[in-house]
Amino acid sequence: MKCRLCDEKAVLSSPNYCKKHFIEYFERKVFRTIEDYGLLDPSDSVCVAASGGKDSTVALYLSFKYLQSFRSDPKVTALIIDEGISGYRNKTLDDLKRFCKDAGIPLKVVSFRQEFGRTLDQIITLRLTDQKPCTVCGILRRYLLNKYSRGFDKLVTGHNLDDESQAILMNLFRQQTDILARLGPVSGVSRDALFVQRVKPLYFCPEKEVALYAVLKGFDVSFTECPYVVFAYRADVRDFLNAYEQAHKGAKLNIVRSFLKVLPELKASYSGKGLRYCESCGEPSSQRVCNACKLADKIIIARDGG
Amino acid sequence: MIIFIEKDDRKVSKRFAGTVASLLSSLDINPETVLVSRNGEIVTEDVVLKDSDDIKILSVVSGG
Ligand code: SF4
Ligand SMILES: [Zn+2]
Ligand SMILES: [Zn+2]
Numbered sequence: 001m002k003c004r005l006c007d008e009k010a011v012l013s014s015p016n017y018c019k020k021h022f023i024e025y026f027e028r029k030v031f032r033t034i035e036d037y038g039l040l041d042p043s044d045s046v047c048v049a050a051s052g053g054k055d056s057t058v059a060l061y062l063s064f065k066y067l068q069s070f071r072s073d074p075k076v077t078a079l080i081i082d083e084g085i086s087g088y089r090n091k092t093l094d095d096l097k098r099f100c101k102d103a104g105i106p107l108k109v110v111s112f113r114q115e116f117g118r119t120l121d122q123i124i125t126l127r128l129t130d131q132k133p134c135t136v137c138g139i140l141r142r143y144l145l146n147k148y149s150r151g152f153d154k155l156v157t158g159h160n161l162d163d164e165s166q167a168i169l170m171n172l173f174r175q176q177t178d179i180l181a182r183l184g185p186v187s188g189v190s191r192d193a194l195f196v197q198r199v200k201p202l203y204f205c206p207e208k209e210v211a212l213y214a215v216l217k218g219f220d221v222s223f224t225e226c227p228y229v230v231f232a233y234r235a236d237v238r239d240f241l242n243a244y245e246q247a248h249k250g251a252k253l254n255i256v257r258s259f260l261k262v263l264p265e266l267k268a269s270y271s272g273k274g275l276r277y278c279e280s281c282g283e284p285s286s287q288r289v290c291n292a293c294k295l296a297d298k299i300i301i302a303r304d305g306g
Numbered sequence: 307m308i309i310f311i312e313k314d315d316r317k318v319s320k321r322f323a324g325t326v327a328s329l330l331s332s333l334d335i336n337p338e339t340v341l342v343s344r345n346g347e348i349v350t351e352d353v354v355l356k357d358s359d360d361i362k363i364l365s366v367v368s369g370g
Contacts, residue, residue, distance in 0.1 A: 001350045001352050001353075009349075009350075010350050011348045011349075011350070012350065013350040013351055013352065016350070019348075053368060054366075054368070055368060160368075162367075162368075163368070207366050207367060207368060208338060208339075208340075208341065208366050210366075211341055211364070211366035212341055212348065212366075215341060215348065215364070216348070223312055223313070223364055223365055223366070224313075225313065225365070225367075225368075238367060242336050242338045242339050242367070243336060243338075245338050246336050246337065246338045
């Protein structure tokens with residue numbers, strides 16, 4: 001198969017582009033998303049939630065590159081949460097350290113161990129909670145991301161088209177329309193001094209394209225999976241959606257586009273309608289303090305108690 | 307043909323000649339979820355492989 005624009009061999013079949021034209025196409029798509037949805041402003045100080053994996057590394061690189069087209073010293077910092085997952089996070093952390101050093105981007109490392117006194121591996125093996133690994137991981141990680149991104153104008157995440165279409169389906173399957181209302185290219189609690197707006201520059205990029213971009217750019221990212229991923233409900237939805245996409249091309253993009261059409265109404269129906277926010281972290285919560293913060297306290301107490 | 311499947315960190319050795327698409331289907335792998343390289347170069351699903359090719363299959367689905 002040839003590139004649709006030149007005589008070179010294609011590196012992707014749909015759309016069929018060669019290496020050079022694919023890279024141009026991909027960057028154009030990301031920069032357009034940033035502009036169409038006002039994700040980044042040249043004067044922003046930006047925190048990127050990094051993991052050393054392909055998605056967040058590409059989001060980090062392209063946020064930096066985008067801002068660099070306006071100013072020579074973009075205010076970009078990478079933030080990584082080290083959950084303490086042996087055989088996985090230590091590897092991706094090393095990749096990220098190298099990447100940031102080469103790119104000249106400051107990196108801040110925050111670990112579960114320092115913050116809660118326990119690694120995720122310990123929380124699970126010591127049975128400090130009966131929740132699933134990914135639930136604990138997600139809760140504690142969100143908590144630390146909120147805490148350490150405070151003071152920045154934007155928090156960039158590496159969520160791609162696959163992540164978003166999976167999240168939309170998962171919340172539909174579980175009838176969690178309140179959570180659904182918080183998805184989209186710009187999410188989170190906005191215009192609140194305590195909580196930074198979260199933005200997703202890879203919103204329209206399929207996971208396969210993100211991986212291809214990372215490989216073609218020679219980014220040293222590992223493609224290993226977290227050992228806990230088998231416990232995730234998301235993995236079911238992911239596999240199901242990939243099978244569906246293979247049979248019906250464009251399904252993921254159609255899910256996201258349909259969602260974006262109804263999102264304004266969804267947001268409006270939840271704005272100020274009895275939805276309260278956790279006093280501690282700002283996530284929607286029916287209680288004064290959310291479950292995330294309660295779990296964090298429990299683990300900290302477990303540590304301090306012995 | 308030696309096929310390296312990065313995700314499971316395993317090498318599969320089998321006789322195979324045909325397209326990338328048919329190789330993936332014989333391994334029960336969804337093309338949506340992987341990148342395939344032949345002798346170090348990324349190839350599309352229509353490319354015809356020879357038994358002497360060195361193949362690497364890289365899983366693109368994220369794990370966390
Ligand atoms: S797969 Fe689960 S445990 Fe692993 S990093 Fe992702 S959320 Fe955390
Ligand atoms: Zn080309
Ligand atoms: Zn909270």
